[in-house]
Amino acid sequence: MDVKIQTEPFDARFPNVNQTKRCWQNYYDYSKCVAAKGEEFAPCRRFMKAYMTLCPNEWIEKWDVQKDEAVAKMRFHFETATTSKAGPRKGMIMINRGVQGKLQVDTPSFLKYTRHGMQPHLVPEVATGINTLPPITRIQIEDFLDERDLEKRSFKSLREFARLGEDMVVLDTLDPTIIARTARSAEKHMGIDSEGGVRRLVPTAFAQAVNQLDPDVVVAPADFVHDAQPSLTQGKRISKSVARSIRWLDDMLAGVAHAAVLAPVMGSLSPELRAASVQALSTRSNIAGYVFSDVALAPSDRLWALQQSLPQLDATKLRCMAGASAPDMALRAVLNGVDLVDSSYAYAVTEQGWASAYTLKGADMPAHVDLWAKSMADDFGPLVAGCTCTTCSTHSRAYVHHLLNAHEMLATVLLQAHNLYWYQHFFVQIRQSLSCGSLAEDAAAFFEHYGPSAFEELDRVAEQTCSPTTKVQHQRHA
Amino acid sequence: MTKTDEFAHLDTPLESSVSPALKFEVLAKCSTTKARASRMHLPHYTAHTPMFMPVGTMGTIKGITPGQLETLDCHVILGNTYHLGSQPGPELLEKAGGLHKFMAWDRGLLTDSGGFQMVSLLKLANITEEGVEFENPHNGKMMMLTPEMSIGLQNSIGADIMMQLDDVVSSLTTGPRVEEAMWRSLRWLDRGIKAHKRPSEQNLFPIVQGGLDERLRTISAQELIKRESPGYAIGGLSGGEAKGSFWRMVNLSTDILPTNKPRYCMGVGYAEDLVVCSALGVDMYDCVFPTRTARFGNALVRTGSLALRQGKYRDDFTPIDSECDCSTCKQFTRAYLYTSVTKETTNCHLITVHNIAFQMRLMRDIRTAIVEDRYPQFIRSFMKTRFGKTVPRWIVDALQSVNVDLTVPDETGYFASAIDSDFQKEPNV
Numbered sequence: 001m002d003v004k005i006q007t008e009p010f011d012a013r014f015p016n017v018n019q020t021k022r023c024w025q026n027y028y029d030y031s032k033c034v035a036a037k038g039e040e041f042a043p044c045r046r047f048m049k050a051y052m053t054l055c056p057n058e059w060i061e062k063w064d065v066q067k068d069e070a071v072a073k074m075r076f077h078f079e080t081a082t083t084s085k086a087g088p089r090k091g092m093i094m095i096n097r098g099v100q101g102k103l104q105v106d107t108p109s110f111l112k113y114t115r116h117g118m119q120p121h122l123v124p125e126v127a128t129g130i131n132t133l134p135p136i137t138r139i140q141i142e143d144f145l146d147e148r149d150l151e152k153r154s155f156k157s158l159r160e161f162a163r164l165g166e167d168m169v170v171l172d173t174l175d176p177t178i179i180a181r182t183a184r185s186a187e188k189h190m191g192i193d194s195e196g197g198v199r200r201l202v203p204t205a206f207a208q209a210v211n212q213l214d215p216d217v218v219v220a221p222a223d224f225v226h227d228a229q230p231s232l233t234q235g236k237r238i239s240k241s242v243a244r245s246i247r248w249l250d251d252m253l254a255g256v257a258h259a260a261v262l263a264p265v266m267g268s269l270s271p272e273l274r275a276a277s278v279q280a281l282s283t284r285s286n287i288a289g290y291v292f293s294d295v296a297l298a299p300s301d302r303l304w305a306l307q308q309s310l311p312q313l314d315a316t317k318l319r320c321m322a323g324a325s326a327p328d329m330a331l332r333a334v335l336n337g338v339d340l341v342d343s344s345y346a347y348a349v350t351e352q353g354w355a356s357a358y359t360l361k362g363a364d365m366p367a368h369v370d371l372w373a374k375s376m377a378d379d380f381g382p383l384v385a386g387c388t389c390t391t392c393s394t395h396s397r398a399y400v401h402h403l404l405n406a407h408e409m410l411a412t413v414l415l416q417a418h419n420l421y422w423y424q425h426f427f428v429q430i431r432q433s434l435s436c437g438s439l440a441e442d443a444a445a446f447f448e449h450y451g452p453s454a455f456e457e458l459d460r461v462a463e464q465t466c467s468p469t470t471k472v473q474h475q476r477h478a
Numbered sequence: 479m480t481k482t483d484e485f486a487h488l489d490t491p492l493e494s495s496v497s498p499a500l501k502f503e504v505l506a507k508c509s510t511t512k513a514r515a516s517r518m519h520l521p522h523y524t525a526h527t528p529m530f531m532p533v534g535t536m537g538t539i540k541g542i543t544p545g546q547l548e549t550l551d552c553h554v555i556l557g558n559t560y561h562l563g564s565q566p567g568p569e570l571l572e573k574a575g576g577l578h579k580f581m582a583w584d585r586g587l588l589t590d591s592g593g594f595q596m597v598s599l600l601k602l603a604n605i606t607e608e609g610v611e612f613e614n615p616h617n618g619k620m621m622m623l624t625p626e627m628s629i630g631l632q633n634s635i636g637a638d639i640m641m642q643l644d645d646v647v648s649s650l651t652t653g654p655r656v657e658e659a660m661w662r663s664l665r666w667l668d669r670g671i672k673a674h675k676r677p678s679e680q681n682l683f684p685i686v687q688g689g690l691d692e693r694l695r696t697i698s699a700q701e702l703i704k705r706e707s708p709g710y711a712i713g714g715l716s717g718g719e720a721k722g723s724f725w726r727m728v729n730l731s732t733d734i735l736p737t738n739k740p741r742y743c744m745g746v747g748y749a750e751d752l753v754v755c756s757a758l759g760v761d762m763y764d765c766v767f768p769t770r771t772a773r774f775g776n777a778l779v780r781t782g783s784l785a786l787r788q789g790k791y792r793d794d795f796t797p798i799d800s801e802c803d804c805s806t807c808k809q810f811t812r813a814y815l816y817t818s819v820t821k822e823t824t825n826c827h828l829i830t831v832h833n834i835a836f837q838m839r840l841m842r843d844i845r846t847a848i849v850e851d852r853y854p855q856f857i858r859s860f861m862k863t864r865f866g867k868t869v870p871r872w873i874v875d876a877l878q879s880v881n882v883d884l885t886v887p888d889e890t891g892y893f894a895s896a897i898d899s900d901f902q903k904e905p906n907v
Contacts, residue, residue: 116818
């Protein structure tokens with residue numbers, strides 16, 4: 001912004017020859033003015049002109065840096081009363097965007113899984129019918145990689161571009177439901193498969209993009225080894241992945257201005273390398289939290305990795321887990337002290353043509369209702385008896401069964417509305433149980449009730465990428 | 479969306495007709511064209527015409543909930559008898575208490591006869607006096623659809639309006655086959671009327687046939703009037719015939735059909751067709767076009783349609799239509815829709831919502847213009863936006879027949895010249 005420098009006229013508030021106080025007052029007034037009215041608001045420029053004239057340049061630069069840091073620190077805040085290193089805990093995330101508003105999220109909770117920033121199958125007016133969805137949206141940058149220079153397009157933020165309202169936006173790199181990946185990473189970039197071929201995500205450039213996209217939280221890129229059996233992978237490869245991920249994290253911490261940075265905990269199935277990753281993270285105090293993203297591993301290995309590293313991490317920081325969306329996994333993650341998972345399981349249930357029916361205390365019915373089943377054809381009851389979601393209060397099993405058979409898109413709309421409602425309800429039960437101090441007991445009953453395999457079939461979402469409206473699926477069910 | 483009754487101030491019908499399951503009241507007539515605005519009392523809903531009815535083939539408008547359709551101000555939607563008859567089938571629909579209950583839609587429903595799908599979907603259809611014989615695609619056996627069966631199926635579905643089974647021939651067919659089909663359709667109508675079991679709950683609309691032959695259309699329409707049906711449809715058009723023939727057949731039919739009963743032009747849904755046919759006195763329309771084109775990423779606007787997958791929308795931070803009040807336009811920009819168009823089902827639902835809202839708003843504007851007796855002005859301003867200085871000849875001709883001459887400048891100075899093309903390929907932007 002060009003400001004014509006000329007001597008400021010006398011200000012009766014500051015009669016002394018020493019104008020230090022006047023310089024500060026104008027700097028402060030400018031910040032307040034911009035925060036209230038925006039940079040475009042012309043009267044603010046009066047204060048700017050004054051402080052540019054009155055203040056030494058090095059003071060201004062120093063204050064600007066301090067202000068940025070303060071804003072970044074203020075914007076994301078996580079609080080938990082629990083001091084123990086592991087075990088279930090309640091917490092609270094606070095987002096403060098200054099004049100743009102504040103937000104508070106109780107944990108344990110989940111990130112709303114999206115595709116291209118949209119709820120799968122649900123337009124906003126249908127999604128808002130599901131009350132009490134947590135106001136946190138997860139977006140993966142890989143959905144937008146075919147859009148060259150997304151960040152250079154003239155929108156204020158990803159949140160505004162995707163019309164996410166006041167939601168806290170968590171920008172991650174990868175879609176947690178895609179497990180089979182072929183792209184390889186190299187020293188200086190993360191390789192990501194996309195429709196247009198392999199894209200390179202360079203952490204320093206990504207950090208710059210993040211500053212434009214302006215999410216509240218960003219997960220640092222990491223060198224994931226997409227190998228289902230890492231025991232067969234050379235230890236050297238995992239060791240390289242730990243080292244690279246830390247380097248990339250540093251690039252992010254140096255480059256990201258406002259967003260809180262979450263760091264992936266790496267090391268795969270090697271106890272030594274996991275310890276090395278945790279050790280490196282412990283010296284980086286400006287990270288806001290941790291992410292466990294071992295989606296390529298078997299569920300039991302994912303939990304092992306979590307249990308291995310979580311107790312060694314700074315307990316005051318936020319813990320997220322990808323690949324722990326299924327109710328049994330989510331519950332185990334929470335029991336271990338994870339604060340956030342994601343809602344991709346609800347989508348997986350929908351794609352299967354099922355309706356969720358699991359509850360924390362265990363219901364008198366199986367965990368899911370298969371709407372493809374022939375017995376649904378003339379069942380005019382709700383998808384799940386007693387459910388108060390918009391689908392169940394309006395539509396019948398018979399109708400959804402018909403829609404599935406007819407390959408109609410409304411089938412997945414109605415199922416997703418139910419399944420997402422059910423998923424948030426499951427987390428309400430978890431938080432209630434945690435408040436009552438009965439979570440360990442309830443969880444034990446849950447595992448006992450549903451057995452070890454109730455949620456297994458849908459754990460690997462990516463293996464059934466076709467939607468129920470496609471022909472392949474139809475033939476399978478025919 | 480207008481939730482208020484736009485006809486509230488119009489108490490005295492200019493013309494009306496009363497049938498056991500339908501009351502039709504013409505509330506306003508255009509003083510220049512044949513356009514009229516009416517209230518149609520159906521067993522499930524009181525619809526306002528001229529109206530567009532979105533097509534919900536399988537008992538659902540693709541991806542849109544009944545609640546959304548109400549918000550979009552849809553009055554009547556369509557179901558297809560052929561599809562619903564094979565899935566979920568008449569027994570189940572009866573068990574459910576009809577399609578209204580099955581799909582949780584408590585406004586108007588209209589079902590076709592199933593005959594059109596016999597011809598459009600099935601290559602091996604064999605039409606005899608008894609009915610349409612065809613190969614069942616589900617089990618490969620030969621099946622027969624008779625007028626009685628069609629009405630039986632439609633009685634099970636329970637729509638407010640049913641259509642007679644007609645002997646559909648392509649609108650491009652000429653010669654004695656057209657006349658044969660016209661007379662056979664009449665005989666099938668009489669069999670259908672006899673088979674109709676719920677005349678006090680459902681209306682049976684006959685269909686004017688006769689291809690592109692004025693003599694046959696005239697006979698057909700005159701014969702139908704004798705049956706004193708609650709309303710009439712104009713069929714056998716929109717099958718690829720020249721637009722010049724299309725409008726003449728519509729115009730001829732509305733000239734003959736009684737003015738105190740609803741007229742339904744089947745398979746019409748392009749914005750300019752709706753504006754022209756309303757001027758010719760048509761009250762009801764249906765078409766898959768607005769919802770189908772949405773799934774290919776095309777959003778309708780008054781100038782034509784926007785193919786949102788084109789790179790030019792990448793940095794376009796305006797809504798699809800800044801004058802549209804649909805939930806999509808109120809929130810999303812073209813640039814954002816561009817990022818996932820044809821990739822995400824949610825995106826496709828967003829465009830579907832807009833396109834239905836577009837059709838509904840167009841019809842609302844048409845109704846308001848008729849009520850305020852400024853329909854000719856509305857037509858001119860619509861054509862100016864849609865086509866600019868060159869308007870397809872069939873539109874100029876059709877409008878001239880109802881005393882609107884686009885080639886003569888109006889008070890705003892707008893006039894157009896006719897071009898010999900049925901469609902304008904590029905939208906007028």
